Amino acid sequence: MADLRRVMSVFATGITVITVGGDFPNGMTANAFGSVSLDPPLVLCCVSRTARLHGALSAGGSFAVSVLSAEQEEIARRFADHSRPHGWGQFAPPGWRLGRYTGAPLLDGALAWLECEVIQETVAGDHSVFVASVLDAATGGDRPALLFHGSAFHELRRVPAADVAD
Numbered sequence: 324m325a326d327l328r329r330v331m332s333v334f335a336t337g338i339t340v341i342t343v344g345g346d347f348p349n350g351m352t353a354n355a356f357g358s359v360s361l362d363p364p365l366v367l368c369c370v371s372r373t374a375r376l377h378g379a380l381s382a383g384g385s386f387a388v389s390v391l392s393a394e395q396e397e398i399a400r401r402f403a404d405h406s407r408p409h410g411w412g413q414f415a416p417p418g419w420r421l422g423r424y425t426g427a428p429l430l431d432g433a434l435a436w437l438e439c440e441v442i443q444e445t446v447a448g449d450h451s452v453f454v455a456s457v458l459d460a461a462t463g464g465d466r467p468a469l470l471f472h473g474s475a476f477h478e479l480r481r482v483p484a485a486d487v488a489d
């Protein structure tokens with residue numbers, strides 16, 4: 324079998340930053356995020372079992388998700404960098420506000436925000452799959468999304484309508 328990481332790199336995804344607040348605030352860049360159910364509203368994320376964020380979610384915690392815009396590549400890189408500061412220090416400008424339901428940071432300039440509460444954890448290999456109830460969700464401005472494809476960041480561009488086959 325070909326290397327799974329290389330194969331999956333051709334599957335383009337959006338990019339989020341998953342955040343937790345409280346006494347041990349943290350943020351983590353994640354593309355293993357998706358919608359599970361509309362009624363009730365559920366999402367999932369997959370988090371490495373060795374990630375700092377894993378402990379916070381494992382405790383049945385709540386978290387927020389900021390869906391990044393194309394202008395936020397630096398933020399995606401920052402929250403994937405192991406050498407970033409711990410605690411509030413990693414939430415440097417351009418700014419954020421605390422989520423009303425979770426107390427987790429919601430990043431300014433994101434395309435959308437969700438506040439979620441973990442309802443189920445399934446250990447899956449070296450990651451855990453967290454299914455979470457959506458407590459609140461909102462969209463920001465209508466701007467291009469940040470994408471991850473081929474192990475690189477990209478900006479989403481609309482395919483011209485004339486190029487789309489029926």
Ligand SMILES: Cc1cc2nc3c(=O)[nH]c(=O)nc-3n(C[C@H](O)[C@H](O)[C@H](O)COP(=O)(O)OP(=O)(O)OC[C@H]3O[C@@H](n4cnc5c(N)ncnc54)[C@H](O)[C@@H]3O)c2cc1C
Nearest residue numbers: 351352353354355369370371373374375376403404405471
């Ligand atoms: C585009 C993209 C998408 C990603 N999607 C996901 C995702 O969906 N789920 C996910 O779990 N992760 C994902 N990551 C990786 C994640 O963003 C980083 O690992 C992040 O640093 C984790 O944050 P943390 O604070 O939870 O853990 P950290 O404390 O940063 O540590 C996370 C892991 O890195 C190891 N580590 C710590 N320091 C170092 C170091 N100096 N050198 C090497 N390894 C070290 C730790 O042992 C641990 O295994 C993604 C990264 C990118 C760039």
